[in-house]
Amino acid sequence: MTLTRQVVSFSVIGVCSGALTLVIYVMARDWWSPVVANLVALTAATLFNTEANRRLTFGTPRRRGLAHVQSAVLFAAHYALTSCALLGLGVLVPAPSRTLELTVLLTATLVGTVGRFLLLRGWVFKKAA
Numbered sequence: 001m002t003l004t005r006q007v008v009s010f011s012v013i014g015v016c017s018g019a020l021t022l023v024i025y026v027m028a029r030d031w032w033s034p035v036v037a038n039l040v041a042l043t044a045a046t047l048f049n050t051e052a053n054r055r056l057t058f059g060t061p062r063r064r065g066l067a068h069v070q071s072a073v074l075f076a077a078h079y080a081l082t083s084c085a086l087l088g089l090g091v092l093v094p095a096p097s098r099t100l101e102l103t104v105l106l107t108a109t110l111v112g113t114v115g116r117f118l119l120l121r122g123w124v125f126k127k128a129a
Helices: 003-029 034-057 064-092 098-124
Strands: none
Touching: 003 034, 003 098, 034 064, 034 098, 064 098
16 A cells, blocks of 8 residues: 555544544543553544555554554553643643543544654554565
8 A cells, every 4th residue: 555545544534533533532521630641542443443544555474462452552552642741631631521521632633643643654564575
């Protein structure tokens, strides 16, 4: 698959994953703090995202288990990035609105997505030479 097709496929899956993350976050936020709601939302969305990218974007025959283990490392970095953004918002704005929380979460997610694509392409789903 060409780089252009990978970027398009990754983007479509990313939009779906992002929407799933935001929906779960909004629902979980009624019960938990921003950091816990973020963990729940990202966990669910990452499982979907990794498998969809394994099958549709990178088309790799690599074992699913290995891809999910490597993706867990990327998940930890992405969770740290988005959680730090939410915690930073809490420091700057003591009682942020849900809309502001979602804006910060979405912005941090977009930043992390670029790095995730590069690492998925070059490490997790790298074609054997």
